[in-house]
Amino acid sequence: xxxxxxxxxxxxxxxxxxxxxQCAQDMNHNSMYWYRQDPGMGLxxxxxxASEGTTDxxxxxxxxxxxxxxxxxxxxxLESAAPSQTSxxxxxxxxxxxGTGYYEQYFGPGTRLxxx
Amino acid sequence: xxxxxxIPQYQHVQEGEDFTTYCxxxxxxxxxxxxxQRPGGHPVFLIQLVKSGEVKKQKRLTFQFGEAKKNSSLHIxxxxxxxxxxxxxxxxYSGAGSYQLTFGKGTKLSVIP
Numbered sequence: 001x002x003x004x005x006x007x008x009x010x011x012x013x014x015x016x017x018x019x020x021x022q023c024a025q026d027m028n029h030n031s032m033y034w035y036r037q038d039p040g041m042g043l044x045x046x047x048x049x050a051s052e053g054t055t056d057x058x059x060x061x062x063x064x065x066x067x068x069x070x071x072x073x074x075x076x077x078l079e080s081a082a083p084s085q086t087s088x089x090x091x092x093x094x095x096x097x098x099g100t101g102y103y104e105q106y107f108g109p110g111t112r113l114x115x116x
Numbered sequence: 117x118x119x120x121x122x123i124p125q126y127q128h129v130q131e132g133e134d135f136t137t138y139c140x141x142x143x144x145x146x147x148x149x150x151x152x153q154r155p156g157g158h159p160v161f162l163i164q165l166v167k168s169g170e171v172k173k174q175k176r177l178t179f180q181f182g183e184a185k186k187n188s189s190l191h192i193x194x195x196x197x198x199x200x201x202x203x204x205x206x207x208x209y210s211g212a213g214s215y216q217l218t219f220g221k222g223t224k225l226s227v228i229p
Binding site for chain 1: 122125147149157158160164166206216217221222
């Protein structure tokens with residue numbers, strides 16, 4: 001099992017360019033998440049998808065769009081990249097055990113994006 | 117919005133010394149999780165605490181959840197170089213959608229051999 005995979009691993013964009021970050025999981029989890037990580041800022045939630053066909057905004061959604069293509073895939077799109085979007089982007093899935101309150105998140109390896 | 121404060125931001129210890137990181141929320145948490153991120157890597161789940169006053173141990177790591185469910189700590193006994201990384205707490209609040217986690221900013225641990 002690959003777990004959570006992300007492509008690309010590295011990307012350099014110029015201001016105004018667009019791109020889509022891809023995330024796929026083979027763990028059959030319902031919920032998926034996109035975070036960004038900036039130095040000294042921890043992880044901040046951009047968007048999440050509780051299940052196939054649904055998406056919701058997180059803490060920092062401005063400048064981003066998402067698509068939950070199917071249960072496996074959750075993509076993040078930057079329509080017009082800005083230098084402030086230079087960051088490391090992590091996709092994650094959620095494993096919950098029904099009725100127990102127990103859950104954990106599994107993270108992908110990340111995409112390191114630089115916008116010049 | 118909800119915030120989880122985590123201190124210290126950095127900690128340098130001599131190998132063999134103990135290490136503690138603390139998280140605090142102004143409002144009650146449903147539960148709290150801890151993650152470790154190695155340099156250049158991704159966050160990896162360590163543990164979840166749910167009950168008031170809960171204490172859990174994993175070898176040299178001890179995790180505590182406060183009685184009021186507003187604070188938590190991670191204590192590492194006799195640090196080793198393999199403990200290097202950034203430790204994050206992440207809390208969930210009642211009513212938060214789909215198990216949204218609010219992360220602290222992390223404590224970066226350096227271990228001097």
